[in-house]
Amino acid sequence: MNPEAEAKAPPADEEATSAGPLAFPPVAARGGGAAAMRLIVPLQGIVQGRGGLVLGSLIPCALFYFLQIYLKRNRSSPSPSSSSPPADEGELPGIVRTLSRASLGSARSPAAVSSRAVSIAKSSDSAAYFVGYKKCSEDPYHPLDNPDGVIQLGLAENHLSFDLIEGWFATNSKNSWFDERQGGLNINGLATYQPSDGLMELKMAIAGFMGQVVQGSVSFNPSRIILTAGATSAIEILSFCLGDHGNGFLVPSPYYPGYDRNTKWTAGIEVIPVPCRSTDNFSFSIAALERAYDQAKKRGVKVRAVLFSNPSNPVGNLLQRKLLHDLLDFATEKNIHVIADEVFAGSTYGNEEFVSMAEILNSDDEFDRSRVHIIYSLSKDLSVPGFRTGLIYSFNDQVLSVASKLTRFSSISAPTQRLLISMLTDSDFITRYIKVNRSRLRAMHALFVDGLKQLGIKCVKSGGGFYCWADVSQFMKSYSEKGEFELWKEMLDLAKINATPGTACHCIEPGWFRFCFTTLTEKDVPVIMERFKRIFDSR
Amino acid sequence: MNPEAEAKAPPADEEATSAGPLAFPPVAARGGGAAAMRLIVPLQGIVQGRGGLVLGSLIPCALFYFLQIYLKRNRSSPSPSSSSPPADEGELPGIVRTLSRASLGSARSPAAVSSRAVSIAKSSDSAAYFVGYKKCSEDPYHPLDNPDGVIQLGLAENHLSFDLIEGWFATNSKNSWFDERQGGLNINGLATYQPSDGLMELKMAIAGFMGQVVQGSVSFNPSRIILTAGATSAIEILSFCLGDHGNGFLVPSPYYPGYDRNTKWTAGIEVIPVPCRSTDNFSFSIAALERAYDQAKKRGVKVRAVLFSNPSNPVGNLLQRKLLHDLLDFATEKNIHVIADEVFAGSTYGNEEFVSMAEILNSDDEFDRSRVHIIYSLSKDLSVPGFRTGLIYSFNDQVLSVASKLTRFSSISAPTQRLLISMLTDSDFITRYIKVNRSRLRAMHALFVDGLKQLGIKCVKSGGGFYCWADVSQFMKSYSEKGEFELWKEMLDLAKINATPGTACHCIEPGWFRFCFTTLTEKDVPVIMERFKRIFDSR
Known part of the structure; x- marks a missing residue:
């Protein structure tokens, strides 16, 4: 594993997406599932004996007959790579065991991980938006040091009141671990279970x-x-x-x-x-x-x-x-x-x-x-x-x-x-922090949403969070997920702005974006609007 | 939930046991499973078509027939309490749904948790040894303040070198968060994702x-x-x-x-x-x-x-x-x-x-x-x-x-x-810590094992860890898990010493105990041996 790549990975609970922009697995599965259910639900009733005992026996009997034919046909197929066990491994252990026996001859066969590990591993393969995070960390914007860098609007993190947190730390943190009653370090409250x-x-x-x-x-x-x-x-x-x-x-x-x-x-x-x-x-x-x-x-x-x-x-x-x-x-x-x-x-x-x-x-x-x-x-x-x-x-x-x-x-x-x-x-x-933070949040929200408004972009009326939810569909070349993805990519590559497209949030209407504004300073806002303007004007 | 009871719970990864002293679930399951496997494995072969297509169809057909009769008979049984769903809920969703429908009439039925939550909840019901941890925290031994308190030998925690950790903390901890290059607090390395x-x-x-x-x-x-x-x-x-x-x-x-x-x-x-x-x-x-x-x-x-x-x-x-x-x-x-x-x-x-x-x-x-x-x-x-x-x-x-x-x-x-x-x-x-800690560990191990030896208790020759593994079987009234449990209880109630009995560690020979010695001082050892002597002599 490359340590650098690791450092560039998005933080645990703020990745833009796990599903690719062009795939909506839950919805797709639902559609297919509904059709399958029309077959399965009556069958379930029959199996439970609602269709009479004879019918309830004949149908499963026929199903098993076809299952056997299927299994017989597939028994001669080559054994799967042991590094990617089949998804149904857990369900048919007898069969899989037979297959994996065959590969035991090779003492150097790579050790297989679990089916669920394979599925977790795959779940980021389609995450196109990880690219955005990577770019932000490779080439981060800085007003003086790197004015052409990538601006991060995809991370719901609030820096607006870091000065307050910092101030508290500098003065107070060293006292956190001392126990006044004991007059010393509270080692038992720190080091033990x-x-x-x-x-x-x-x-x-x-x-x-x-x-x-x-x-x-x-x-x-x-x-x-x-x-x-x-x-x-x-x-x-x-x-x-x-x-x-x-x-x-x-x-x-x-x-x-x-x-x-x-x-x-x-x-x-x-x-x-x-x-x-x-x-x-x-x-x-x-x-x-x-x-x-x-x-x-x-x-x-x-x-x-x-x-x-x-x-x-x-x-x-x-x-x-x-x-x-x-x-x-x-x-x-x-x-x-x-x-x-x-x-x-x-x-x-x-x-x-x-x-x-x-x-x-x-x-x-x-x-x-x-x-x-x-x-x-x-x-x-x-x-x-x-x-x-x-x-x-x-x-x-x-x-x-x-x-x-x-x-x-x-x-x-x-x-x-x-x-x-x-x-x-x-x-x-805490009282001061809550008050100051809220007023800074309000001001930054107003500034950012107003900037978007001047570009003709409307946001949903919102009351909380570190972001606005903006309708950018008018700038898409096609009103589709594909159009949204292209616009997202253009924002990233040309405007050098990373944002979260609605598809990542399973929005069913294309063209909506989440823009986080709480890692910005007031001076960043005109820079962002200028960059947005450049690509929107070209469309 | 009672906050006090919570504080008295043993630390996350040092509980004595989850299984009761008189139960060995994995072994028991293995015995029963082997018998079942003698039936299931040939059936599996038949279902996969190895016994010919006709036989492979007839047997599942018959099995389904009996399943239906079973389900028909059970359909009229009362619905299970929704707070403890049946273990097989996930496997027969259709049937369970039918049953739970019946209870929907009552809007105030308590909300059911998952089957796995129920099983995790149960997994401590049989943990008799939690009692030991509770007693240690309710009535902890202290040489001056509480000389008759319970002594904890059941927790693999090392206090032998706390003075070193404490010393480091007092001098250095405040510098951990400051970034020398920035000349200030490293707020970005602390507060952000x-x-x-x-x-x-x-x-x-x-x-x-x-x-x-x-x-x-x-x-x-x-x-x-x-x-x-x-x-x-x-x-x-x-x-x-x-x-x-x-x-x-x-x-x-x-x-x-x-x-x-x-x-x-x-x-x-x-x-x-x-x-x-x-x-x-x-x-x-x-x-x-x-x-x-x-x-x-x-x-x-x-x-x-x-x-x-x-x-x-x-x-x-x-x-x-x-x-x-x-x-x-x-x-x-x-x-x-x-x-x-x-x-x-x-x-x-x-x-x-x-x-x-x-x-x-x-x-x-x-x-x-x-x-x-x-x-x-x-x-x-x-x-x-x-x-x-x-x-x-x-x-x-x-x-x-x-x-x-x-x-x-x-x-x-x-x-x-x-x-x-x-x-x-x-x-x-770190160099000093490793050296000093190891020599203190060696000394305390020698002192403790020697104390046990003088009571006629032998330990397995060991080379690491915060504990010794001692054979106390000679003091049991019966050579059995029951005998071990009684001895453990007597240690706790009469000698006021909490230890980990072998059964908790799935040891198949009764009468072995784990005694942790790294939360002790040298002066505690004779106290412990005296207490042990009292109960061993009476046996």
């Missing part, structure tokens, strides 16, 4: 921060918090807890591309996109959820949860109180879970109010709280993604207990936890 | 430390390192990479109880114990591996790797060079992988030489390196388990690439990585 799901002191500090971030609209109970190494693994752990391999989560699209990897790679949960449209401001409706649920059911996929981001990533809009209530009703009716990804809860800038799912639960005793889980993180609202500190906030005791056990694979190191306790309990700093 | 599999600077520093720890017998290539949040998740990630759900890893027993959880909980890999005996000093043999491999095969379990610890946990013996060579031959012949858990590589104290699997590979070009993977960690050799820093060192490029992707769920936070870079590149400190 700690509870894998996080220190209670940090849970208390974060619960306080979360309450402050939602401006006191709801208070959070620290004992409902399970700390994880980032929201990425919080979603992975919830996937294990709420679904079994092959189950599905409904996810309104466009959605954050990392969801596919977070639910699927290890936990085997399929994302079932719930397409939203520009005419609805890309907000989802219960009717759309219902349609996607029914289609999944027809395909034989058991839906276990609705997963959504609020404020939405990539759109930036905030969910209305009424919709959140209706969503809970929907979840109750279908007997499924609700996962609210609220990592941008404190990164709002509009006049609209952010409503946490926790607040909805507080306001109504009717709902079964045990189906509600919130994802949170310090990566966005405290601008410290490098600290890998995320969490599950669950109202379900069984989920809390199992998730706590699963954090053995995803613990936060003690020095970082102590640092964060120190930072979050510095209430003057 | 970093490569999920670790900073190359830390990989280089750890590779250097690993080389120093094995006294230069082999040098490690930083680009073969994937950093993870502890060895626990390194093993989990390798389980995903090397095996598919339902596959197995051969593990010489007695073994570190955490292996069961690390391979099984998320990755679904079964540990197949390879029983070792006191007559062989608990070292495994190729013949024993061969037997376990064949038995697994008969059960239909595909073996994908041998996983072993060297120095062994819990026995403490070191693997001989010849055995490591033979193991590689075995792996090549069976076309499986080798996972060497070398987390105690630098915690040796005997005169015997520790041989890393990497050294074996270096000395012989004949072996296929791509099947060899090493687990390492700073938790043991640098005494900083709270830093959650482990790694996979793999000779397989495909595994490196997939493991790197999977670290998105298990990243180490940047502040801790920077701290470690600073600590590990302080070569004076």
Whole structure:
């Protein structure tokens, strides 16, 4: 493995996409699946004895007959390369064993990895957008040192308030590890094993921060918090807890591309996109959820949860109180879970109010709280993604207990936890940080969106997040995914701007882009607009 | 969830056991599985058409007939509680859906978690030894403040050199985050997203430390390192990479109880114990591996790797060079992988030489390196388990690439990585630390084993680790697992000493205990021996 290539890889939970721009696997699979289901569902009934015992025996009998003929024909085929085992290896062990025997003669045959490893390895082969990240890291823009470099608008990272974080660090970080009572270094609190799901002191500090971030609209109970190494693994752990391999989560699209990897790679949960449209401001409706649920059911996929981001990533809009209530009703009716990804809860800038799912639960005793889980993180609202500190906030005791056990694979190191306790309990700093950061976010959003407006590009009205969701379809040569991909490539190659195209977020309308503006300074904005203008004018 | 109970839970990768002392699930399953396989294997052949097309159709036909009768009979049975879905839910979705429909009427039915969550939740219900950890944390021994408290000999944590770590911290830690070139805080290296599999600077520093720890017998290539949040998740990630759900890893027993959880909980890999005996000093043999491999095969379990610890946990013996060579031959012949858990590589104290699997590979070009993977960690050799820093060192490029992707769920936070870079590149400190720690380890081991010897208790001759493996069977009232459990309980309740009984480590001979001595001071040893004497004399 080339260390350089590694350093250039996009950060864990901010890759633009795993699916290629020209492929929409979930949707395609759904289409094909629906047809297959028309055959399988009645067959299933027959096999279960609904068509009478004789018919129920004859049909499987015939199916087995054809299976045997198929297997006989294929038995003489050459053995597959052991470095890429067939996808169904686990399902037909007897047959595979026979095949791999043949290759045992060669003592130097390369050691095979698992089928799932092969599938994870493949999942980036089509990720064209990794190119964008690579270019940004090879040739990064700098106003003085590298004015022709590539500008990164594809990474949801906030640098706007780094000066505040830096200032706190310089003065306070050295005190984080000292225990006043002991008058010395708290070595036992740093070097020894700690509870894998996080220190209670940090849970208390974060619960306080979360309450402050939602401006006191709801208070959070620290004992409902399970700390994880980032929201990425919080979603992975919830996937294990709420679904079994092959189950599905409904996810309104466009959605954050990392969801596919977070639910699927290890936990085997399929994302079932719930397409939203520009005419609805890309907000989802219960009717759309219902349609996607029914289609999944027809395909034989058991839906276990609705997963959504609020404020939405990539759109930036905030969910209305009424919709959140209706969503809970929907979840109750279908007997499924609700996962609210609220990592941008404190990164709002509009006049609209952010409503946490926790607040909805507080306001109504009717709902079964045990189906509600919130994802949170310090990566966005405290601008410290490098600290890998995320969490599950669950109202379900069984989920809390199992998730706590699963954090053995995803613990936060003690020095970082102590640092964060120190930072979050510095209430003057936190109050000032939240206030200043929000006003800078508002200003940068206004500046950037205004710049786009002057180029004739409209953004969806948004209230939170580090990005805007812009309609650039007028500049595409063809109104298609291909047209979007070409425009994305031209932005990267000619304008030297890396952005996230809507296809990467499973948007069904071509021509939408996510532009992140929180790694910029005010002076960068005119440079970007000038570069955009150049390529748009040529089209 | 009760925050207090949480704090009292044992640390993530050092629980005594997950299986109850009176149950040996893998062995039991193996016995039953072999019988079932005698029926299934010929049937499989018939289904594949080996018994002729007619026979191959008639048998499945008959089987389906009986299945239908079974399903018809069970259709009227009451629906299962939705909070504990049946284990086979995923396999018969159509049927389960029908059943769960019935419960949909009640809008307040508790939200069901996944089948796997239920199984993970259960996996500690039988863990009697959690009681020991709880008692240690509720009533911890202190020579002055609490002389009658419970003494912890069940936790493999090293406090012998905490003074050195503490000294380094007090002087140097504040410099870890400052960038000399920039003359200020390295905020971009701390707060922003970093490569999920670790900073190359830390990989280089750890590779250097690993080389120093094995006294230069082999040098490690930083680009073969994937950093993870502890060895626990390194093993989990390798389980995903090397095996598919339902596959197995051969593990010489007695073994570190955490292996069961690390391979099984998320990755679904079964540990197949390879029983070792006191007559062989608990070292495994190729013949024993061969037997376990064949038995697994008969059960239909595909073996994908041998996983072993060297120095062994819990026995403490070191693997001989010849055995490591033979193991590689075995792996090549069976076309499986080798996972060497070398987390105690630098915690040796005997005169015997520790041989890393990497050294074996270096000395012989004949072996296929791509099947060899090493687990390492700073938790043991640098005494900083709270830093959650482990790694996979793999000779397989495909595994490196997939493991790197999977670290998105298990990243180490940047502040801790920077701290470690600073600590590990302080070569004076590291050289001194390794030397002093080793000599203290040697002294404490000698003192503790000598104390046991005076009580008539013999330990296996060992060369590494934080523990000794002692034969206490003479004090059991019955030579059985029950006798061992009673003795363990008496140690805890009467002598107020928590230790790890052999059954927890899947030892097949009753009466062996692991006693960890590295959290003790010299003055604690006579106290412990006095307490032991009291209960042994009464027996």
